[in-house]
Every structure is written in C-alpha cells, then in structure tokens.
Amino acid sequence: MLINLLEVFRQKMNSRELSEDNNSATFQINELSKALEASGKKVYRFGFGQSPFPVPAHAVEALKQNATRKDYTDPQGLLELRQLISKHHRSILENTVQPENIVVSCGSKPLLFFTQFVLKDYELVLPKGSWVSYQPQAEAIGKTVYWANTEASSDWKLLPEELDKTISSFNEKALLILNYPGNPIGKTYSKEELEGIAKVLKKHKALVIADEIYSELTFSGKHSSLLDIYPEGTILTSGISKWAGAGGWRLGYCLVHKELGWFSKKLTAVQSECLSTTSTPVQVAAISLFEEPDKNQKYLEMARSILAPLAKRVQADLVEAGIECAPADGGFYLFLNFENFREQLASKEINTSPELCDYLLKAHGIALLPGTVFGCCPEELLVRLSYVNFDGAEALAALEGHLNSLNSLVDAVSDQFLSKYCPDTLEGIDRLCAVMRSI
Numbered sequence: 001m002l003i004n005l006l007e008v009f010r011q012k013m014n015s016r017e018l019s020e021d022n023n024s025a026t027f028q029i030n031e032l033s034k035a036l037e038a039s040g041k042k043v044y045r046f047g048f049g050q051s052p053f054p055v056p057a058h059a060v061e062a063l064k065q066n067a068t069r070k071d072y073t074d075p076q077g078l079l080e081l082r083q084l085i086s087k088h089h090r091s092i093l094e095n096t097v098q099p100e101n102i103v104v105s106c107g108s109k110p111l112l113f114f115t116q117f118v119l120k121d122y123e124l125v126l127p128k129g130s131w132v133s134y135q136p137q138a139e140a141i142g143k144t145v146y147w148a149n150t151e152a153s154s155d156w157k158l159l160p161e162e163l164d165k166t167i168s169s170f171n172e173k174a175l176l177i178l179n180y181p182g183n184p185i186g187k188t189y190s191k192e193e194l195e196g197i198a199k200v201l202k203k204h205k206a207l208v209i210a211d212e213i214y215s216e217l218t219f220s221g222k223h224s225s226l227l228d229i230y231p232e233g234t235i236l237t238s239g240i241s242k243w244a245g246a247g248g249w250r251l252g253y254c255l256v257h258k259e260l261g262w263f264s265k266k267l268t269a270v271q272s273e274c275l276s277t278t279s280t281p282v283q284v285a286a287i288s289l290f291e292e293p294d295k296n297q298k299y300l301e302m303a304r305s306i307l308a309p310l311a312k313r314v315q316a317d318l319v320e321a322g323i324e325c326a327p328a329d330g331g332f333y334l335f336l337n338f339e340n341f342r343e344q345l346a347s348k349e350i351n352t353s354p355e356l357c358d359y360l361l362k363a364h365g366i367a368l369l370p371g372t373v374f375g376c377c378p379e380e381l382l383v384r385l386s387y388v389n390f391d392g393a394e395a396l397a398a399l400e401g402h403l404n405s406l407n408s409l410v411d412a413v414s415d416q417f418l419s420k421y422c423p424d425t426l427e428g429i430d431r432l433c434a435v436m437r438s439i
C-alpha cells in the first residue's frame with residue numbers, strides 16, 4: 001500500500017498535468033507523509049506550507065458566537081467586511097480601493113481561478129519557480145502558459161528583461177502572476193524591482209495578479225505593492241489563510257483599483273454562479289480580525305519574531321552543508337539548490353529533483369517538494385523546503401511575556417528558544433545536512 005502511494009507520488013511529481021485523480025502536489029505530500037508516519041516511520045514534514053500558528057483568539061470567539069448566522073450574503077461579500085478590508089489595505093498601500101471593487105471568496109484560490117476564467121483571452125505568464133496551482137488552473141481553462149526564465153544569480157526573482165522577452169514571444173494579451181513574498185522562492189521584491197516589472201507590463205498593456213497572500217509575513221514588516229505602482233493593471237489577491245493561520249476557514253479576497261471596476265463586476269458574476277457566497281459565520285469572524293488592528297499587530301510581530309530567525313538559522317545551516325539557498329524575506333519557504341551534489345547524486349542514479357525528493361523521503365524520512373511542480377526542469381536539482389513544521393501555539397504562548405516591545409520579542413527568540421520550540425524543524429535540517437555531507 002505504502003509502496004503504491006510512493007510510486008503514484010513519484011509519477012505525479014514528474015507530470016504537472018491536471019487529471020481527475022491528481023490533487024494539488026502540496027496536499028499529496030501531506031497525505032503521503034501521514035501514511036508513512038502511520039506505518040511507524042519518522043517523517044520530517046517540510047512539504048506542506050500551512051501556518052503553524054493558531055487563529056487569533058478573538059476571531060475564534062467571533063466564529064463561535066456567529067454559528068447561527070445561516071443566511072446567504074451578498075455574493076461579493078458582506079459590505080462591512082469589504083469596508084474593513086479597504087481600510088486595512090489603505091494602511092499598507094498608498095492607493096485607496098473602494099469596497100465595491102473588493103470581492104470576498106472561499107479563499108484566494110478560487111479567485112485566482114475565476115480571474116483567469118474572466119480574463120479568457122489573456123495567456124498566462126509565470127516566472128519559473130511559481131506556486132503549484134497557477135498552471136493547472138490555467139490549463140483547466142485552456143490557456144497556454146508561458147514560463148519566464150529565472151536564475152539562481154538573481155535569487156530566482158523575475159527580471160524585467162526576461163518578462164519582456166517572454167511577453168514578446170506571443171501575440172495574445174498577457175496576464176502575469178507574481179507572488180511576493182514568494183512560494184516557493186521565499187523572496188520578495190523591492191519598490192524599485194516592482195517598478196522595473198511594471199514598466200514592462202505597461203509597455204505590453206499586460207495585466208498582473210499580485211498574489212500578496214504572504215505580505216503580512218514579510219520579515220522586515222515593510223511591503224511594497226504593484227497596486228501602488230501599476231494601479232490600472234493590477235489585480236491584488238490576499239486573504240487570512242497565512243497571516244492569521246486560518247487556511248481551513250477559507251476566506252480570501254481580491255481587490256482592484258477603480259480603473260478595473262469592470263473586472264470586479266464580472267468576477268462577482270462568475271462567483272455568484274459558482275459559489276453563491278462565502279460562509280457567513282466565517283465572514284463575520286473575519287470582520288472581528290480586521291476590526292482590531294492593534295491585536296493583529298502584536299500577533300504578527302510575534303509570528304515574524306519566530307519565523308525570521310528560524311528561516312535565518314535553517315538557511316545558514318543548509319549553506320554550511322553546501323546546499324545553496326538564498327536568505328528568505330518572508331513567508332514559510334526556502335528554495336534549495338543541490339547542484340553542488342550533482343556528481344555524488346548521479347552515482348546513486350539520482351539525476352532529477354523528483355528522484356532526489358523520492359530518495360530523501362524513502363531513505364531518510366525527509367519530505368520536500370521537487371522544483372518540477374513549480375515549473376522547473378526535472379534536471380534542475382531544485383527543491384522547496386517549508387520550515388513551519390513546529391507547534392506555533394506553544395511557541396506563541398512562550399512569547400506572551402515579551403510583548404512589551406519588539407526588541408524584547410527579538411531577544412527572546414534565541415537559538416535555545418528555537419531548539420526548544422521548533423525541535424522537529426532543526427532536527428530535520430540536521431538530518432538533511434548530515435545526509436548531504438555523507439553522500
């Protein structure tokens with residue numbers, strides 16, 4: 001049974017096609033890790049990118065209190081919620097987005113799909129190293145996907161010249177999806193870098209989905225958005241799955257500037273035919289999240305105070321063992337390059353990233369995702385590592401007494417703190433480094 005699961009996983013990692021039995025790669029690796037654990041094997045779960053932190057308590061309470069809210073809402077989302085989202089983004093963005101141009105949905109994933117559906121006559125451009133679901137969504141709608149090359153030398157970030165080259169290679173209208181901080185690359189873009197990209201988009205009259213689902217988890221606390229730089233062509237998607245630890249609540253949203261008001265109307269129409277509305281109790285609970293920015297700030301400062309030093313420690317350990325990876329700017333991921341080990345791996349008949357992940361999982365219980373599911377060639381020895389396999393509730397509770405200042409939080413998360421509260425993460429990294437040192 002387990003052997004079969006492993007074989008199915010290996011085959012699927014080699015093929016990115018969408019078929020009726022082909023769940024998203026991240027869910028597959030999670031299921032497989034569970035199955036291996038059930039068979040008694042120790043698994044280091046670096047494959048799944050779910051927030052380790054609990055949903056803020058005041059929102060949980062609001063959800064409980066509103067379980068009786070049984071009526072459908074406006075398909076676009078509760079007005080009060082959209083007003084609060086508009087206010088929330090005003091503090092981050094220079095631009096103001098009106099509630100009529102915000103669409104709330106069951107997570108941002110359906111919005112990404114509906115957006116691609118509404119923009120039927122646009123072909124999709126993705127930077128190599130893009131999140132797993134964009135391509136299968138595009139292909140399900142019948143779009144062609146054009147991959148823009150990215151390189152290790154620029155930390156796998158999209159460069160304007162590569163974007164220009166890719167858009168110039170076809171005649172149809174172009175839709176880019178840019179995700180920052182990025183899954184899988186862990187990097188974000190500065191204002192100047194976004195300006196360079198926006199210049200190319202303007203030149204081609206292209207649209208862009210700015211997937212900013214990890215923006216609140218930028219370690220520096222500072223985030224620039226394409227919506228400020230290219231308001232006439234940017235569709236911003238975000239939600240509460242990552243920063244508020246509420247992935248299973250399923251609430252995301254999309255916002256556009258008034259120039260794209262036609263788009264939010266079409267999006268709402270499609271959504272109303274497919275989903276009717278987003279869960280009413282969850283929308284009301286989300287209102288309580290956005291209503292209390294001070295509480296959110298404290299929660300986020302604690303989350304970032306744990307994630308940033310953990311990412312730094314993991315990256316430093318990997319680099320010391322010869323595994324190349326750039327420091328993370330935010331989110332939950334590091335993008336690892338095993339190129340330095342090509343020869344040693346080849347002697348074990350490991351020549352591709354799916355083969356490498358297969359070996360690490362079977363022989364050492366280390367679950368990672370191969371670069372192939374993010375648009376990389378199999379021969380590129382690229383792998384995504386998600387470093388959030390720790391108990392976030394316990395780690396946050398340990399920081400409660402240090403909330404008086406940001407400095408006090410930063411000081412509290414020492415190496416000893418990480419060893420105590422993120423033991424599986426650090427043990428798994430030690431194991432991975434030891435495997436590569438001895439290979």
Ligand SMILES: Cc1ncc(COP(=O)(O)O)c(C=O)c1O
Pocket residue numbers: 049106107108109110131179183211213238239240241247250251252
């Ligand atoms: C880059 C990126 N975009 C979008 C999503 C979808 O998030 P949700 O549908 O939970 O809002 C995810 C989830 O893993 C993600 O990593």
